[in-house]
Structures are given as structure tokens and as C-alpha cells.
Amino acid sequence: MHPTPHSVSSSDSDSDSSLRYSFNPTLLWNPDVHRYFLNAYASDHFSRISTALTRPSRYSCVRVNTMRSTSDAVIEKLRALVAKESSEALMGESAEFEANPLKDDDDDDGGGGGPVVSKCRIPGLEYVLFVWGSGPHNIDYGYECDRPPPKEVIVSRKCAEAVLRGAQVYVPGVLACSAHVEKGETVAVSVAVEQQGTDGAWSTGMTRGTVLQGSQTDPYYFERNGLYIGQGTAMLSRAGMFRVSEGVGVDMKNRVYELHSFHNVLEGEIFLQNLPSIVAAHALDPQMGERILDMCAAPGGKTTAIAILMKDEGEIIATDRSHNKVLDIQKLAAEMGLNCIKTFKLDALKSVRPRNEIDTSTGPCCSNANNGVPNHVSGLPNLQVETVSSIVTERLINENVEENGKVEKANDKAYVSKADIRKNMRRMRNGPGRSHSVGARVDSSKGFSPDSFDRVLLDAPCSALGLRPRLFAGVETVESLRKHATYQRRMFDQAVQLARPGGVIVYSTCTINPGENEALVRYALDKYKYLSLAPQHPRIGGPGLVGRCEFPDGYVEEWLRPGEEDLVQRFDPSSPLDTIGFFIAKFVVGSKDA
Numbered sequence: 001m002h003p004t005p006h007s008v009s010s011s012d013s014d015s016d017s018s019l020r021y022s023f024n025p026t027l028l029w030n031p032d033v034h035r036y037f038l039n040a041y042a043s044d045h046f047s048r049i050s051t052a053l054t055r056p057s058r059y060s061c062v063r064v065n066t067m068r069s070t071s072d073a074v075i076e077k078l079r080a081l082v083a084k085e086s087s088e089a090l091m092g093e094s095a096e097f098e099a100n101p102l103k104d105d106d107d108d109d110g111g112g113g114g115p116v117v118s119k120c121r122i123p124g125l126e127y128v129l130f131v132w133g134s135g136p137h138n139i140d141y142g143y144e145c146d147r148p149p150p151k152e153v154i155v156s157r158k159c160a161e162a163v164l165r166g167a168q169v170y171v172p173g174v175l176a177c178s179a180h181v182e183k184g185e186t187v188a189v190s191v192a193v194e195q196q197g198t199d200g201a202w203s204t205g206m207t208r209g210t211v212l213q214g215s216q217t218d219p220y221y222f223e224r225n226g227l228y229i230g231q232g233t234a235m236l237s238r239a240g241m242f243r244v245s246e247g248v249g250v251d252m253k254n255r256v257y258e259l260h261s262f263h264n265v266l267e268g269e270i271f272l273q274n275l276p277s278i279v280a281a282h283a284l285d286p287q288m289g290e291r292i293l294d295m296c297a298a299p300g301g302k303t304t305a306i307a308i309l310m311k312d313e314g315e316i317i318a319t320d321r322s323h324n325k326v327l328d329i330q331k332l333a334a335e336m337g338l339n340c341i342k343t344f345k346l347d348a349l350k351s352v353r354p355r356n357e358i359d360t361s362t363g364p365c366c367s368n369a370n371n372g373v374p375n376h377v378s379g380l381p382n383l384q385v386e387t388v389s390s391i392v393t394e395r396l397i398n399e400n401v402e403e404n405g406k407v408e409k410a411n412d413k414a415y416v417s418k419a420d421i422r423k424n425m426r427r428m429r430n431g432p433g434r435s436h437s438v439g440a441r442v443d444s445s446k447g448f449s450p451d452s453f454d455r456v457l458l459d460a461p462c463s464a465l466g467l468r469p470r471l472f473a474g475v476e477t478v479e480s481l482r483k484h485a486t487y488q489r490r491m492f493d494q495a496v497q498l499a500r501p502g503g504v505i506v507y508s509t510c511t512i513n514p515g516e517n518e519a520l521v522r523y524a525l526d527k528y529k530y531l532s533l534a535p536q537h538p539r540i541g542g543p544g545l546v547g548r549c550e551f552p553d554g555y556v557e558e559w560l561r562p563g564e565e566d567l568v569q570r571f572d573p574s575s576p577l578d579t580i581g582f583f584i585a586k587f588v589v590g591s592k593d594a
């Protein structure tokens with residue numbers, strides 16, 4: 001797996017340098033996982049998926065809060081923002097837009113060739129807007145054969161993935177910098193991706209603050225071939241970059257992918273959300289007045305999408321096991337002005353309240369809906385208080401954060417959730433902001449009565465192997481993938497008990513792993529005979545995988561059976577829709593007595 005360092009002669013040719021100063025990453029997988037996916041997808045297809053995962057989608061997807069605004073009003077505002085913020089970066093360029101079924105040739109803002117904001121043309125999704133970016137672009141890093149090499153900054157993988165999505169380079173993400181870089185100088189930005197050491201462990205092994213000499217003896221010199229993500233202006237000297245703890249380190253001027261980052265704009269009016277996530281909310285088909293459970297809800301993207309589809313009438317119980325993430329849901333609901341959302345801290349594995357703890361004097365539909373507590377916390381709508389857990393505490397970017405069922409350390413070795421990035425960027429740009437003064441409280445729930453929900457969404461924590469852009473995938477092993485699957489099945493067992501007969505369960509993940517997708521469906525249909533797959537609307541994803549996989553250790557994973565494939569939606573990152581990898585299955589619950 002470790003790329004073999006090769007020698008490059010001192011008369012390094014222009015073609016070598018254009019390969020070096022380019023963006024052409026290869027996604028590194030655990031070898032067993034690689035074999036498993038090759039078997040599931042066939043070699044060519046998996047190679048396309050793997051490549052697509054290293055790239056961002058070429059558009060940002062914006063969901064309009066139709067309770068607050070209209071698509072047309074938001075389009076006007078976004079166009080004004082785009083025109084103002086990126087007149088140099090994008091509008092002048094005659095960007096080539098890839099063919100995408102979501103985009104019509106007449107989607108143009110009138111500027112001709114520049115970025116466009118267009119309305120989604122899928123019936124019922126006209127409140128979803130696309131802001132089209134461009135890439136990959138070839139960037140001239142100023143390399144000349146007989147001259148000193150360009151000055152450089154190396155950033156962590158997580159930082160690079162954020163930059164590819166349109167973020168700036170913040171100082172915590174800077175790992176190394178050329179000697180004598182001064183504020184205002186132009187620097188080439190590349191990324192240090194984890195490599196496998198002789199002990200099998202993955203790391204960059206790079207000490208933050210490393211001085212780059214611009215020679216082949218620099219750390220990760222050869223490994224960074226084809227891993228240049230753009231060029232920018234150093235906002236601090238080399239010394240400053242490693243002295244301060246926050247702020248922009250490099251202001252990106254030329255990016256391999258030009259995408260608009262609409263974080264922190266039109267708050268409450270829009271929400272940046274991947275298209276498949278929006279489709280998952282539609283698949284649930286929530287109706288006004290219903291009682292809905294969103295079992296793994298933070299940061300609340302799908303919860304708020306569901307609330308808007310219900311026109312804020314009914315009751316959505318949004319739970320997550322992380323206290324701070326429940327606060328994120330509360331903040332988002334408050335920001336969007338949605339009142340039908342009630343939040344609780346709850347481990348989804350304990351979502352069903354034990355029968356001996358259920359108060360039988362209340363009907364199944366409302367028992368423990370709010371755990372018998374008042375309905376309002378001052379300052380935020382419909383946020384309930386049962387046990388007071390704590391007040392809001394800010395999580396910094398280098399704190400441990402939890403997402404997708406795993407904990408990693410922030411910054412170079414870390415997963416930072418989108419909510420954290422959003423919050424941190426807000427803090428970097430605008431100071432603390434109003435969210436830091438909210439003294440919100442989080443209620444804990446003891447779970448809910450069986451059959452007490454009309455619809456249940458289980459947007460499960462998963463291996464997240466569909467998220468893009470992703471520059472490294474080596475950490476997941478066949479064993480860790482199976483652990484995710486086991487965890488999801490246990491959560492699904494809870495969902496099945498909570499959805500009433502006649503009700504609906506939607507299960508979704510953001511992974512390409514069939515073990516967490518089709519195999520969960522197989523498990524569900526085989527174990528619960530009263531469940532059946534239901535058609536989904538809209539249906540824009542592809543079919544699911546039919547078949548099975550036998551592993552060398554004898555483990556057999558069963559996927560879908562013929563006839564079931566068109567009842568699920570599998571969003572393939574390499575398909576023309578250019579979305580993240582995502583999976584949606586919708587079940588209807590029959591009579592549980594049978």
C-alpha cells in the first residue's frame with residue numbers, strides 16, 4: 001500500500017512536475033475491504049466509485065425553509081451573494097459544467113458561463129436549489145525547472161477535505177510550511193494523507209510545524225505527488241501559523257474545485273443538505289399531525305426537513321445519544337422557527353421503554369411523549385426539561401468529537417462533524433455569535449412505548465464510506481464494517497418495536513457498504529415477517545445490490561433477492577447525479593399479531 005519512493009533526476013522534467021503539481025489522488029483502502037468491494041461492484045465500477053469519492057460533488061445543494069421563504073426569494077439572494085463574493089474567482093472563468101441530470105442547459109444566471117443557481121426539477125423538490133461550481137482545474141503553481149520550487153504549505157487530510165468543499169485553510173489544519181514564508185506570499189497547498197507503516201498502522205507521522213525545504217528530502221515529498229489542492233495567500237508568516245491557535249492560515253485563491261461555501265449565510269432560511277438526505281425525508285412521507293421518531297437525529301438536517309414537510313404540524317421526537325449534538329438539533333430547530341420538534345438525549349439502543357416502566361393510564365400514542373414534563377424552555381420553542389443536564393459548552397475544533405458512532409481526535413487525526421465546522425467557521429469569522437449565549441438544556445428520555453409512532457426514521461450511524469470528498473479510507477476493516485452492521489441491526493430492532501402496525505420505517509446510511517445497507521434489509525425482512533419494502537417517492541437513486549458475499553472466514557452476507565432491488569434507493573457517487581454515496585430503504589409495518 002505504501003507508494004514506493006522513486007528517484008527523480010535533478011533535471012525533473014515539466015511533465016513530471018505537472019504530475020506532481022496536480023490533483024489526482026488514489027483512495028487507499030484496507031486490502032480486505034478493497035477485495036470485498038471489488039466483489040460487490042466489479043473492478044471497473046469500484047474504481048469509478050473510488051475516484052468519485054476523492055472528489056467533491058460539483059454543486060452545493062441548498063434546502064429552502066419554505067416556512068420562512070420561497071425558492072425564488074432565496075435564488076435572488078444566493079445569486080447576489082455569489083456575484084459579490086466570487087466575482088474574481090468564478091464569474092470570469094468559463095467553467096465547463098459536467099452533464100448532470102439535475103441540471104438543464106438553460107440553467108443560467110444570465111451571466112453566461114459563471115456559476116448558476118438553479119431550482120431542482122424533480123417534482124415536489126422545487127424548494128431544493130443547486131449552486132453549481134466547477135473543477136477540477138489545472139493550476140499553475142509557478143514551477144520552473146531551474147528555479148527554486150514554489151513555497152508550500154502542507155495541510156491535514158481533514159483540512160484538505162474541507163478546502164475541497166470550499167473552506168479556507170485554518171491554522172489548526174496546517175502541518176508544515178516552507179522556510180521563510182512571509183504574510184502575503186503565495187503558497188502551493190498540498191495534503192499529507194495517512195500512509196501505512198511497517199507495523200500496519202496508518203499515520204502521517206508528521207510533526208506539526210515541520211519546515212519544508214522544497215527538496216525531495218522533505219517529509220511526504222513523493223507521497224504528495226498529485227495531492228495539490230490549490231494555491232493561496234499566506235495570511236501569516238511561517239512562525240505565526242504555528243504560534244496562533246485559530247484564524248485563516250491560507251486564503252485560497254486558486255482551487256482545484258471551485259465551490260461556494262454557504263455556511264453561515266441566510267441562517268434559518270436555508271440549510272445545506274445533500275440531495276439524498278432530502279430524498280430520505282420525502283421517502284418517510286410524513287403527514288401533518290402525525291407522531292414521528294427520528295432516532296439518530298443530530299444535527300437535525302432530516303428532522304427539520306421532515307418538520308417542514310409536515311408544515312410544522314404534528315410531533316417529531318428527535319433523539320441522539322450525544323448531549324452536545326442534541327443542542328445542535330435544538331439550535332437548528334430554533335433557527336428555522338420550527339415548533340413541532342422535541343429533542344431528547346437518548347441512546348437509540350434503549351429507545352423502547354421497558355413495559356414495567358410504562359404508565360398504562362396514558363394512551364399508546366401519547367404515553368411518555370414528553371416524559372410528563374412541561375413543554376417549553378425560555379428562549380427556544382418547545383424544548384422540554386426533564387433532567388437538567390448542562391448548559392451549552394462550546395466544542396473547539398481540537399476537542400474530541402463524536403460522529404457516526406466513532407470518536408476520533410480533531411484536527412489532523414480527527415473527524416470534525418459538519419456542525420462543528422459550521423460552528424467553528426462562524427466563530428473564526430464573526431466571533432462567538434448568538435448560539436453561545438443560549439442557556440439551553442437537554443432532556444434525557446427513558447424511551448418510548450411500543451407502537452407509539454406513526455413513522456420512524458433511522459438514519460443510522462455508519463462507516464460513512466459514501467461521504468465526499470474523502471482522501472483516505474484505510475481505517476475501516478472488514479471487522480469494523482461488521483461492527484457497524486451489528487450496531488445498526490440492534491437499533492433497527494428498536495425501530496421495529498416503536499412503529500405502529502400500519503406505520504412506516506425509513507432506514508438510511510451514507511455508506512457504500514452493502515453490509516450496512518442491503519444486508520440490513522435482508523436481516524429486517526427475514527426476521528420480521530410483518531415488514532415489507534415499500535416504493536419510495538421520489539425515486540432518483542439506483543437499484544440495490546442483489547446477491548450475497550461469502551468471506552474467506554466463512555461469514556456469509558445476504559443482500560437483496562431479485563425483485564427487491566428497485567424498492568430501495570442506492571445513490572452511487574460515480575453516477576451522473578454526482579451525489580454522496582447513500583442508501584434508503586422504506587418498510588411498511590403490517591400486523592404484528594401474525
Ligand SMILES: C[S@@+](CC[C@H](N)C(=O)[O-])C[C@H]1O[C@@H](n2cnc3c(N)ncnc32)[C@H](O)[C@@H]1O
Pocket residue numbers: 277295296297298299300301302303319320321322325346347348349402403404405459460461462
Ligand atoms: C448519520 S448521523 C445523523 C444525521 C442526522 N440524521 C441528520 O440528518 O442531520 C448519526 C447520528 O447518530 C448518533 N448516534 C450514534 N450512536 C447513537 C446511539 N446509540 N443512540 C443515538 N444516537 C446515536 C450520532 O451522534 C450522530 O449524530
